Amino acid sequence: MQPLELSAVDLVAAIRQGDITAVQVAEKFLDRIDKLNGPINAFLNVDRDRALARAADIDARRKAGKPIGPLAGLPVAVKDALCTADQPTTCASKMLAGFRPPYDAEVVSRLRQADAVIVGKTNMDEFAMGGSNENSAFGPVKNPWDFTRAPGGSSGGSAACVAADMATIAIGSDTGGSIRQPAGLCGITGLKPTYGRVSRRGLVAFASSLDQIGPMTRSAADSALVMETIAGHDRGDATSLADAVPRYTSMLEQPLTGLRIGRVAEHFGAGLDPEVARGVEEAFAAFKAAGATIHDVKLPHAKYGIATYYLVAPCEASSNLARYDGAHYGHRAEPGKGHRAEPGKGHRAETTRGQRAEPTSEFESPLVEMYCRSRAEGFGPEVKRRIMLGTYALSSGYYDAYYAKALRVRRLIRQDYIDAFQSVDLIGGPVSPTPAFPLGEKTNDPLAMYLVDMYTVGTNLAGIGGISFPCGFTRGGLPIGFQLQGPALSEPLLLRAVDRYQQLTDWHLRRPKLPA
Ligand code: GLN
Numbered sequence: 385m386q387p388l389e390l391s392a393v394d395l396v397a398a399i400r401q402g403d404i405t406a407v408q409v410a411e412k413f414l415d416r417i418d419k420l421n422g423p424i425n426a427f428l429n430v431d432r433d434r435a436l437a438r439a440a441d442i443d444a445r446r447k448a449g450k451p452i453g454p455l456a457g458l459p460v461a462v463k464d465a466l467c468t469a470d471q472p473t474t475c476a477s478k479m480l481a482g483f484r485p486p487y488d489a490e491v492v493s494r495l496r497q498a499d500a501v502i503v504g505k506t507n508m509d510e511f512a513m514g515g516s517n518e519n520s521a522f523g524p525v526k527n528p529w530d531f532t533r534a535p536g537g538s539s540g541g542s543a544a545c546v547a548a549d550m551a552t553i554a555i556g557s558d559t560g561g562s563i564r565q566p567a568g569l570c571g572i573t574g575l576k577p578t579y580g581r582v583s584r585r586g587l588v589a590f591a592s593s594l595d596q597i598g599p600m601t602r603s604a605a606d607s608a609l610v611m612e613t614i615a616g617h618d619r620g621d622a623t624s625l626a627d628a629v630p631r632y633t634s635m636l637e638q639p640l641t642g643l644r645i646g647r648v649a650e651h652f653g654a655g656l657d658p659e660v661a662r663g664v665e666e667a668f669a670a671f672k673a674a675g676a677t678i679h680d681v682k683l684p685h686a687k688y689g690i691a692t693y694y695l696v697a698p699c700e701a702s703s704n705l706a707r708y709d710g711a712h713y714g715h716r717a718e719p720g721k722g723h724r725a726e727p728g729k730g731h732r733a734e735t736t737r738g739q740r741a742e743p744t745s746e747f748e749s750p751l752v753e754m755y756c757r758s759r760a761e762g763f764g765p766e767v768k769r770r771i772m773l774g775t776y777a778l779s780s781g782y783y784d785a786y787y788a789k790a791l792r793v794r795r796l797i798r799q800d801y802i803d804a805f806q807s808v809d810l811i812g813g814p815v816s817p818t819p820a821f822p823l824g825e826k827t828n829d830p831l832a833m834y835l836v837d838m839y840t841v842g843t844n845l846a847g848i849g850g851i852s853f854p855c856g857f858t859r860g861g862l863p864i865g866f867q868l869q870g871p872a873l874s875e876p877l878l879l880r881a882v883d884r885y886q887q888l889t890d891w892h893l894r895r896p897k898l899p900a
Pocket of ligand 1: 512513514515537538557558559560561562563590697837
């Protein structure tokens with residue numbers, strides 16, 4: 385038996401039946417990580433000893449006839465944006481280097497309770513800001529299909545480790561596409577659940593009205609399995625939904641006959657790579673052959689998605705990231721290394737008698753100096769750009785023109801989806817305008833990088849569900865992704881539609897050629 389290639393569903397069954405032990409499984413994956421993580425850089429931390437101890441405990445319980453959880457022995461990789469009490473949590477930032485959270489994220493606790501084996505923490509764009517993983521303070525992740533290309537981001541490490549068989553499933557987070565886009569570029573299945581479906585407690589906040597955690601797996605059936613563990617109400621997250629969690633795995637079988645899938649003509653306009661367009665059209669044809677009907681729908685405000693997202697997200701980020709100042713949280717600059725101001729420049733503190741004191745540095749006080757230098761040293765350039773954008777757009781005089789206006793447009797974007805879902809059940813289209821792009825191609829052009837998110841941000845702005853999965857390959861051998869979006873709490877339908885597609889096709893079973 386080759387556990388590296390089994391689906392999560394099959395692997396869990398094999399362990400439960402005793403065909404293979406959890407320790408054997410963990411060893412296989414940890415060896416694979418040892419071999420491949422050097423070149424791919426998908427993991428920021430691997431916890432070999434704990435993973436093996438955990439697996440041994442599961443085996444012992446199984447042998448003793450004691451109950452084991454629904455994910456018993458399944459190797460799971462967790463994005464480094466989720467707090468883990470027993471492993472560092474850095475968000476791929478120097479700001480949080482070496483940080484050990486005092487508690488587990490809710491999703492991590494649920495995974496542990498289900499007896500999953502957490503093998504390590506995955507690389508990402510710093511604070512989840514980016515679409516290529518090149519914003520990690522710890523080096524970019526390589527796309528397993530072509531090491532010269534980006535895996536996408538921000539959950540690039542999670543996507544790459546599943547694509548390269550270094551974990552069976554991974555957990556990602558998606559604020560504007562960070563589960564779906566890397567899943568698309570790495571040829572795996574990624575689900576962004578409805579806002580609030582999965583608890584965000586213990587997820588390092590980026591943009592709180594958009595952030596959502598979800599599974600990154602090889603198939604929709606595997607995502608359904610993971611969702612049964614991680615979805616559900618959490619009193620510790622005020623935005624988590626109280627709705628009962630469906631049995632996703634038992635809702636996959638029903639045929640697609642009569643399913644109405646919307647197609648947005650504008651999604652096939654300028655900027656879409658022709659090979660991606662071809663793959664996506666073929667997937668529409670496959671859905672049709674499976675009994676679905678395809679209908680034209682309009683999302684008239686989708687064209688404002690990028691502008692809206694890149695105001696709302698940085699505004700929320702600038703507020704969320706204010707806590708990293710070297711005192712409350714995060715890296716603290718060493719005292720005494722301050723830059724001395726030239727005489728006459730910098731802030732002069734007022735003395736008590738109203739006279740001006742001679743400046744000692746460009747900062748008004750040692751405390752402010754510590755804050756400023758800690759943030760200057762701890763954050764990378766993209767995070768700083770977002771903080772500045774957000775702070776500017778929230779500042780008095782600009783708030784109405786930018787932030788308040790963006791919120792109004794967000795509402796229109798959301799209403800577009802509500803209207804479209806009157807006449808169709810799901811909306812299909814590309815995940816990303818191009819296949820995986822070369823590392824370095826967009827690093828000096830933030831706008832080009834932002835435009836990569838044109839098809840994914842709407843889902844987050846509307847708070848609905850979206851899933852991405854492979855629907856073909858380019859002539860150069862790169863995966864092409866398809867995205868389905870559905871109304872709030874439509875996860876059972878999204879998973880079923882993709883599972884049916886995956887029963888009829890084998891794109892999701894293809895693997896990159898990597899050393900055995
Ligand atoms: N690429 C988007 C951004 O840079 C989305 C990131 C995300 O979903 N975390 O903000």
